Amino acid sequence: MSRLRMRHFQLLDALDRLGSLRQVALELDIKQPATLALINDLEFAVGVPLVKRERSGTTLTSAARLLLARGRVALQEVALGREMARSRGAGGGRLRIGASPYLINSLMPELVTVLRSGHPGIQIDIQEGTLDALVADLEKGKLDAVLGSVDRAAVLSSEVSLEASFLAAEPMCIVAGRDHALFARAKCSLAEVLAGPWALPHVSSHLRAIFDSAVFDCGAQPIAPDLECRGIDNLLALAAAAGLLTLAPRSEITRRRWKGRVVAIDSPLRLIGPPYVFVGRRYAQPVPEVELLRELAASAARKLFGPAEPAASRRRR
Structure with missing residues (x-):
């Protein structure tokens, strides 16, 4: 282990990205036999095979990927430590x-x-x-x-x-824009809420997963939103302007800028946020x-x- 240097982990990183020892040697500006020596050092230190040589190229073993995951962190940390050491004078x-x-x-x-x-x-x-x-x-x-x-x-x-x-x-709540029919309603039914129209986060977001789970738990069909957008602020602004329903953390809609523009509605659709x-x-x-x-x-x-x-x-x- 005492023989290992940053160069060994730089080689693993390059090999994972390039899949060719020749390309790795070019990127690291070393001769190809030196790449083989670095691999041998690593395999000797770790005690297990780290590369697989095939006709299509050279790939990492599963053990090498586990080592690389931590090696990349080490490379980042050393680079950041160097930068911080240089800036300490200021x-x-x-x-x-x-x-x-x-x-x-x-x-x-x-x-x-x-x-x-x-x-x-x-x-x-x-x-x-x-x-x-x-x-x-x-x-x-x-x-x-x-x-x-x-x-x-x-x-x-x-x-x-x-x-x-x-x-x-903090609790999540259903929000109605000013021109939506539910804006002035104290309570509403599940059918009225599901009817929308909706402005929702993109399908890949955690907030959308929360919403879709709540709809599923009610036994309803998935909602097809009229509008999809990223960001709580953007969703609230669009709901306020276009009279749509959306969802937001309760603390956000109590801010002064949303007063009279959106309102939380008492809905049977319960959102449980992480x-x-x-x-x-x-x-x-x-x-x-x-x-x-x-x-x-x-x-x-x-x-x-x-x-x-x-x-x-x-x-x-």
């Missing part, structure tokens, strides 16, 4: 955070304000995306943490050990910047959404 540091669009709009302003007040030199890189894609980037070492309604199965099935901390939970969680990689020794981010995210979530559930609810792998 009092810096860097955190790369992935979050759902809703939490970027609702939770992130409070979190960034508190973070920068205590650490004014820190650099913060916030990335928006689907939660599945963000968790995949976290696994690869491209992000330090993900905030959102991440499914527990995604955490447990990861090839890299992840841990999820509860941040908050909690918001902070997901990070599990380290043998805690990383101070990530632990600080975790604590501040929990504090900001309590301020915005109310008290968190007991600490025992924290799940680890």
Whole structure:
């Protein structure tokens, strides 16, 4: 193991992407026999075969893919550590955070304000995306943490050990735009709600899965929305303008900007949303910047959404 270097993991990464030892040698700017020597070093250190040589090319074994999953994180971490070491003279540091669009709009302003007040030199890189894609980037070492309604199965099935901390939970509700027939109704029937018309998140989103599950549990046929769009803000704005039904977290529709434009309706369609969680990689020794981010995210979530559930609810792998 003491003979292994970053070059060995760079080779595995390139081989996984290129599938050719000749192409790997060109990319790493080494001779092809040197690639074979690096593979031999790795296989000797790990004790199992890592590559399969076939007519179609050279591919990785399942054992190599498990090693590579962690090797890619190591490469990312070393590169980030180098960058942070260089920036320390300016009092810096860097955190790369992935979050759902809703939490970027609702939770992130409070979190960034508190973070920068205590650490004014820190650099913060916030990335928006689907939660599945963000968790995949976290696994690869491209992000330090993900905030959102991440499914527990995604955490447990990861090839890299992840841990999820509860941040908050809030009820989801059905919302009617101002020109919808249900806007001024105190109550409505299930048939009236299902009739729509609907503005819904895309099928691939967690919110859409929540909605479709609620419809299924009622024994109704799947809803074909009139409009599909990404982002809570976008859905509410479109529902308000076009007189549509949509869904949103309760805390969002209580904001002043939505007053008189949308309203939560008392509906038999019950939406059970997953909690918001902070997901990070599990380290043998805690990383101070990530632990600080975790604590501040929990504090900001309590301020915005109310008290968190007991600490025992924290799940680890």
